[in-house]
Amino acid sequence: MWALRGSLIASVALLPGIAHAQQSVTLGELSVVATTPVGTSAGNGAPAAPVLDAPAGPAVQAPVTERLRGGAQPLYKIPSTVEAVTRAELEFDRATFNPVDTLARRVPGLNVSDAQGSANRVDINYRGFQASPVTGVPQGLAVYQNGVRINEAFGDVVNLDLIPQVAINRIDVVTGNPVFGLNALGGAINIQMKNGFTWQGTEITALGGSDGRVAGSLQHGQEIGPWSFYFAGDGLNDRGWRYESPSTLGRIYSDLGYRTPDAEFHVIGQFARTFYGATSATPVDFTRVDHRAIFTFPQTVTTELGTLQVTGRVDLSPTWDLAGNAYMRRFSQSYVDGNDGNFENCSRQSSFRGSLCFEDDGFSPAPGQSPLAFRNQFLIVSPTTPRIPFTPGVPYGTIDTTRIEATGYGGSLQAANRDKVLGCEPNQAIAAFVVS
Numbered sequence: 001m002w003a004l005r006g007s008l009i010a011s012v013a014l015l016p017g018i019a020h021a022q023q024s025v026t027l028g029e030l031s032v033v034a035t036t037p038v039g040t041s042a043g044n045g046a047p048a049a050p051v052l053d054a055p056a057g058p059a060v061q062a063p064v065t066e067r068l069r070g071g072a073q074p075l076y077k078i079p080s081t082v083e084a085v086t087r088a089e090l091e092f093d094r095a096t097f098n099p100v101d102t103l104a105r106r107v108p109g110l111n112v113s114d115a116q117g118s119a120n121r122v123d124i125n126y127r128g129f130q131a132s133p134v135t136g137v138p139q140g141l142a143v144y145q146n147g148v149r150i151n152e153a154f155g156d157v158v159n160l161d162l163i164p165q166v167a168i169n170r171i172d173v174v175t176g177n178p179v180f181g182l183n184a185l186g187g188a189i190n191i192q193m194k195n196g197f198t199w200q201g202t203e204i205t206a207l208g209g210s211d212g213r214v215a216g217s218l219q220h221g222q223e224i225g226p227w228s229f230y231f232a233g234d235g236l237n238d239r240g241w242r243y244e245s246p247s248t249l250g251r252i253y254s255d256l257g258y259r260t261p262d263a264e265f266h267v268i269g270q271f272a273r274t275f276y277g278a279t280s281a282t283p284v285d286f287t288r289v290d291h292r293a294i295f296t297f298p299q300t301v302t303t304e305l306g307t308l309q310v311t312g313r314v315d316l317s318p319t320w321d322l323a324g325n326a327y328m329r330r331f332s333q334s335y336v337d338g339n340d341g342n343f344e345n346c347s348r349q350s351s352f353r354g355s356l357c358f359e360d361d362g363f364s365p366a367p368g369q370s371p372l373a374f375r376n377q378f379l380i381v382s383p384t385t386p387r388i389p390f391t392p393g394v395p396y397g398t399i400d401t402t403r404i405e406a407t408g409y410g411g412s413l414q415a416a417n418r419d420k421v422l423g424c425e426p427n428q429a430i431a432a433f434v435v436s
Contacts, residue, residue, distance in 0.1 A: 129186020
């Protein structure tokens with residue numbers, strides 16, 4: 001510690017014909033303290049290390065950095081690039097109601113594409129690997145929320161539109177690392193949510209815009225003794241700038257926490273429902289006539305999610321942690337897809353002429369078979385009508401429906417040694433057990 005003393009001199013500008021004066025003021029004593037470097041502080045419950053070579057007088061204690069919890073690793077120990085998006089950056093982009101927009105602005109090498117026709121359902125491309133809400137896309141990124149993998153069971157798709165942006169505390173994007181499990185060749189996205197210990201207060205947001213957009217959010221966090229409570233909810237509704245292309249989002253997130261000096265537990269609940277219309281690309285020929293045109297209608301996606309999670313961490317000793325979590329996740333998604341149909345008037349060679357038949361011109365007979373064998377074998381009938389009459393000039397189509405239902409559950413239990421003694425490298429001995 002070094003003591004600095006000095007004096008402050010105030011003087012009047014030297015102007016012709018003006019008397020000059022000086023006034024001397026003695027400053028109080030200033031202290032400069034060399035603090036303990038980050039990463040070398042004492043562990044939880046260990047005494048803080050006194051500053052070395054301090055002059056005689058009252059003991060000066062160096063600030064203590066809180067020990068990493070639940071198997072967390074310091075950034076300098078991760079052998080790959082880590083890009084972080086902080087709470088402040090997410091709050092700066094609050095009006096979008098979409099955390100993916102913030103990722104695209106803040107993370108180098110990450111970009112998004114809007115193949116689904118909705119700004120809330122976008123594909124993430126990070127260094128050539130994708131995370132997409134579209135079934136069938138080769139997924140190359142693992143996404144975690146509060147330690148739970150949220151790639152869906154069917155197709156490993158990622159629906160980040162189900163997470164309320166207002167409740168996100170931090171997002172880390174890590175390049176390829178095998179510890180993140182399946183489909184993490186391109187890396188992992190780790191989303192950490194807020195709780196009553198990390199955010200307190202009440203905040204209400206409301207906004208509106210063109211195309212009938214109305215949106216709002218509410219969050220409240222409170223800490224009462226060893227207990228904490230956090231609640232966040234947001235919603236958005238707009239008509240969309242194209243025909244029959246509405247978007248409706250409703251998302252709720254809550255966290256009940258309990259903390260002592262040696263333990264911390266959380267019960268987390270989340271529910272979300274989203275609805276999108278006409279989520280598809282439009283042929284260029286259509287857009288030349290009207291830039292708002294859509295291809296087929298209806299074409300909607302409805303998604304619902306319910307999650308219940310319990311997390312906990314206990315200090316077994318000043319250097320050993322025992323951490324775990326358990327969760328249940330219910331996912332439901334339905335598609336209603338209107339498409340152009342291959343229907344036509346039955347052939348002239350048949351007695352069904354004037355009725356509706358499925359197109360048979362595209363079927364090529366095998367060698368030795370007559371083309372007549374394929375005519376009119378796809379007659380369209382209904383439960384009440386043996387045949388449906390063909391109406392000239394009417395565009396025929398189909399409405400296809402698809403529904404996905406998935407229930408996931410799992411848990412993990414991990415013991416970790418985090419020896420944080422001054423000047424010593426941490427001794428690590430980690431055992432983990434994961435079920436999903």
